[in-house]
Amino acid sequence: MSARPPLIAVCGASDARADERRVATEVGTLLVGRGAVIVCGGVGGVMAAVAGAVRRAGGTCVGLLPGADAADANADVTIALPTGLGEMRNALIARCCDGMIAVGGGYGTLSEIGFALRIGKPVVTLGSWDVHRPGDTGTDPAPHPAGTAADAVDWIMQRVLAR
Amino acid sequence: MSARPPLIAVCGASDARADERRVATEVGTLLVGRGAVIVCGGVGGVMAAVAGAVRRAGGTCVGLLPGADAADANADVTIALPTGLGEMRNALIARCCDGMIAVGGGYGTLSEIGFALRIGKPVVTLGSWDVHRPGDTGTDPAPHPAGTAADAVDWIMQRVLAR
Amino acid sequence: MSARPPLIAVCGASDARADERRVATEVGTLLVGRGAVIVCGGVGGVMAAVAGAVRRAGGTCVGLLPGADAADANADVTIALPTGLGEMRNALIARCCDGMIAVGGGYGTLSEIGFALRIGKPVVTLGSWDVHRPGDTGTDPAPHPAGTAADAVDWIMQRVLAR
Amino acid sequence: MSARPPLIAVCGASDARADERRVATEVGTLLVGRGAVIVCGGVGGVMAAVAGAVRRAGGTCVGLLPGADAADANADVTIALPTGLGEMRNALIARCCDGMIAVGGGYGTLSEIGFALRIGKPVVTLGSWDVHRPGDTGTDPAPHPAGTAADAVDWIMQRVLAR
Numbered sequence: 187m188s189a190r191p192p193l194i195a196v197c198g199a200s201d202a203r204a205d206e207r208r209v210a211t212e213v214g215t216l217l218v219g220r221g222a223v224i225v226c227g228g229v230g231g232v233m234a235a236v237a238g239a240v241r242r243a244g245g246t247c248v249g250l251l252p253g254a255d256a257a258d259a260n261a262d263v264t265i266a267l268p269t270g271l272g273e274m275r276n277a278l279i280a281r282c283c284d285g286m287i288a289v290g291g292g293y294g295t296l297s298e299i300g301f302a303l304r305i306g307k308p309v310v311t312l313g314s315w316d317v318h319r320p321g322d323t324g325t326d327p328a329p330h331p332a333g334t335a336a337d338a339v340d341w342i343m344q345r346v347l348a349r
Numbered sequence: 350m351s352a353r354p355p356l357i358a359v360c361g362a363s364d365a366r367a368d369e370r371r372v373a374t375e376v377g378t379l380l381v382g383r384g385a386v387i388v389c390g391g392v393g394g395v396m397a398a399v400a401g402a403v404r405r406a407g408g409t410c411v412g413l414l415p416g417a418d419a420a421d422a423n424a425d426v427t428i429a430l431p432t433g434l435g436e437m438r439n440a441l442i443a444r445c446c447d448g449m450i451a452v453g454g455g456y457g458t459l460s461e462i463g464f465a466l467r468i469g470k471p472v473v474t475l476g477s478w479d480v481h482r483p484g485d486t487g488t489d490p491a492p493h494p495a496g497t498a499a500d501a502v503d504w505i506m507q508r509v510l511a512r
Numbered sequence: 513m514s515a516r517p518p519l520i521a522v523c524g525a526s527d528a529r530a531d532e533r534r535v536a537t538e539v540g541t542l543l544v545g546r547g548a549v550i551v552c553g554g555v556g557g558v559m560a561a562v563a564g565a566v567r568r569a570g571g572t573c574v575g576l577l578p579g580a581d582a583a584d585a586n587a588d589v590t591i592a593l594p595t596g597l598g599e600m601r602n603a604l605i606a607r608c609c610d611g612m613i614a615v616g617g618g619y620g621t622l623s624e625i626g627f628a629l630r631i632g633k634p635v636v637t638l639g640s641w642d643v644h645r646p647g648d649t650g651t652d653p654a655p656h657p658a659g660t661a662a663d664a665v666d667w668i669m670q671r672v673l674a675r
Numbered sequence: 676m677s678a679r680p681p682l683i684a685v686c687g688a689s690d691a692r693a694d695e696r697r698v699a700t701e702v703g704t705l706l707v708g709r710g711a712v713i714v715c716g717g718v719g720g721v722m723a724a725v726a727g728a729v730r731r732a733g734g735t736c737v738g739l740l741p742g743a744d745a746a747d748a749n750a751d752v753t754i755a756l757p758t759g760l761g762e763m764r765n766a767l768i769a770r771c772c773d774g775m776i777a778v779g780g781g782y783g784t785l786s787e788i789g790f791a792l793r794i795g796k797p798v799v800t801l802g803s804w805d806v807h808r809p810g811d812t813g814t815d816p817a818p819h820p821a822g823t824a825a826d827a828v829d830w831i832m833q834r835v836l837a838r
Contacts, residue, residue, distance in 0.1 A: 189750075190745070190748075190752075190753075190754070190755060193745070193754070193755075193756075223754060225756075246754070248737070248754060248756070254770060254794070256679070256682070256771075256773070259679075261678075263679075264679075265679070265682070265712060265735070265737060265754070266679060266682075267682075267714075267737070267771040268770065268771050269767060269770060269771060270770045271767075278758060278760075281743060281757065281758060281759045282745075282756040282757050282758060284745070305743070
C-alpha cells in the first residue's frame with residue numbers, strides 16, 4: 187500500500203450558507219488532525235471554508251478549479267490546479283479522491299455524489315442531498331448521512347483506511 | 350437560431366430492467382417522430398433500447414462511449430464516439446445535449462441528472478431518481494417527473510423548442 | 513467488425529489560409545465519396561471548409577466544439593456537440609477517430625497529431641507540421657506527409673480499412 | 676498576484692533513457708531550489724526521476740495519473756491524483772501549469788508541447804521535439820530549446836515570474 191495520506195474530497199456549494207461553511211470548517215480541521223490531504227473545487231463557499239481550515243491546521247488542500255486561471259482559486263488552497271473543464275471538474279474530484287464528504291450543496295454537489303457512488307467511492311453527507319430511486323431495495327451503497335462533522339470524518343476515515 | 354435539430358440525451362442504466370428498456374424504446378421512437386437527434390452513452394440496457402428504436406424509426410443516435418474502442422458500442426447507434434473518459438463521459442452527455450430524459454437508472458444516471466441541472470439543462474425523469482435537498486424551498490429547477498414516455502417527450506420538446 | 517462507416521478526423525486551424533481551406537474542401541468531398549463520416553472541431557477555417565464540403569456532398573460531419581454553446585458551431589456541421597472542454601476537446605477528437613488528416617494548422621493541430629500518434633491512430637498531413645525528435649531512428653509511426661488531398665484520403669482510408 | 680509558488684510541469688516519456696532521467700533529476704532539484712511546485716504525469720521514466728529529485732530536495736510534486744488507481748503512481752510523488760482520463764490527462768497537465776519543461780519524450784510529450792503552446796504557456800525543451808510548420812516565419816511562440824537543465828530552469832522561471 188502507498189505511504190501517501192488518504193485524499194478526501196470535501197464538496198459543497200460556492201454560495202453556501204453560514205452554517206454550512208461552519209460545518210465545512212470543522213470538517214477541514216478534523217481531517218487534517220487525521221492526517222488526510224483534502225481536495226476540493228478550489229473556489230468559494232464550502233470550498234473556501236474547508237481550505238481556510240486546512241491552511242490554519244497546517245494541512246494540504248488541493249483545489250481543482252473549473253476555470254483556466256489559477257487566480258480564481260480561493261486564497262487558502264495549498265495547490266491550485268486550474269482544469270479548464272468547467273463543471274466537468276466535479277467528475278475529476280470524485281475520480282481522484284479516496285472518499286467524499288458532501289456538505290449541503292446544490293446540483294453540482296449532487297453530480298459529485300452520483301459520480302463518486304457510481305465509481306465505488308464512499309460518500310458521507312452533512313445536510314446534503316437525500317436521494318431515492320423508485321424500487322430501491324436499500325442494498326445500494328447509498329450516501330451515508332452523518333449528524334456532525336466529527337461523525338462524518340470518523341465514518342469516512344474508517345472506510346478509507348479499511349481499503 | 351440554428352437549423353440543426355434539437356439534441357436530446359436519453360440516460361439510464363446498462364443493466365436496466367425490461368420495463369425500463371420498453372419505456373426507453375417508446376421514448377426513442379417518439380423523439381425521432383419529433384425530429385430530434387438522440388445522444389446516449391452508447392452501450393447496453395436503456396442505451397441499447399433507445400438506439401434500437403431510433404435506428405428502426407430512421408433517426409440518428411450518437412453514442413458517447415466510456416471506453417476507447419468503438420467496437421464496444423451497441424449495434425444500433427448511428428455514430429459511435431469512443432471518448433476514453435470512463436464514467437466522466439456522463440458529464441459530456443449532460444453538457445452537449447439540449448435536454449435530458451432519464452429512464453430509471455443507477456448512480457451514473459444520478460450524476461447525469463445532477464450535471465444537467467447544474468448547467469441549466471431541462472431534465473425529465475421516468476421512474477428515475479427522486480432527489481431532495483434539506484431546506485429545499487421548491488424553487489429550484491428540479492427534474493420533472495413524467496408518467497409516460499409521451500408525457501416526457503412532450504415536456505422536453507416544449508422546453509427545448511422554447512429556448 | 514462494426515458495420516458503421518469509418519470516422520475520419522479532419523484537423524486544422526480556425527484561421528486557416530485560403531489554400532488550406534481549399535485543400536480541406538477537397539478532403540471533405542473525397543471522404544464522403546469513400547463512405548467515411550467526418551469529425552472536426554466544429555468551428556471556422558479548415559473546420560468550416562470541411563463541414564461545408566461534407567454537407568454539399570450529402571455526408572455527415574460531427575463537430576466537437578470547444579465551448580458550451582451549440583450556436584458556436586459553423587453552419588454546416590451535421591451534428592454539433594458542445595463539449596465545454598476548451599482546447600482539451602482536441603484530445604477527444606484524436607481519441608474518437610479511426611484516423612486523422614491534418615491540413616496546415618497551428619499548435620492546436622500539433623497537439624492533435626501528438627495525441628493521435630500517442631494512442632496509435634494513423635495520421636496523414638497536408639502542408640502541416642514536420643516533427644523531429646533528436647535521436648529519432650525513423651522507426652516511429654510518424655505522421656505520413658501527403659502531396660495532395662487525394663493522396664491523403666487514399667492513404668488514410670487504406671490504413672483505416674485494413675484494421 | 677497569488678502568494679502560491681509557480682507550478683512547473685516536467686514532461687517526458689515513461690520509457691525514458693538513462694541520460695533523460697538524469698536531466699529530469701537535475702531539473703527537479705533545481706526547480707525545488709527556485710521555490711516551484713512541480714506537476715508531472717505521475718508514473719515512470721522522466722516522471723519518476725523528477726518526482727524522486729523533488730522528494731529528496733524537500734519539495735512538492737503533484738502526479739496527474741492517466742489511470743483511475745492512485746497505486747499506479749511512482750513512489751515519490753507527494754500527491755497522486757488518478758484522473759481516469761487516459762492520455763487526455765496530458766492536456767490537463769498543460770492546462771494547469773504556469774510553464775513546461777519537456778525532457779526528451781515521445782508522442783505524448785509532443786501532445787503536451789502542442790497543448791501548452793496552443794494555450795499560451797511557455798515551453799522549454801531539453802533534447803525534445805523540434806517542430807516546424809511549413810511557411811513558419813519564426814514569429815510563433817515556439818518551444819525554447821535549452822542546452823542544460825540549469826538553462827531550462829532559468830528560462831522557465833524567468834518567463835513564469837515575469838507574468
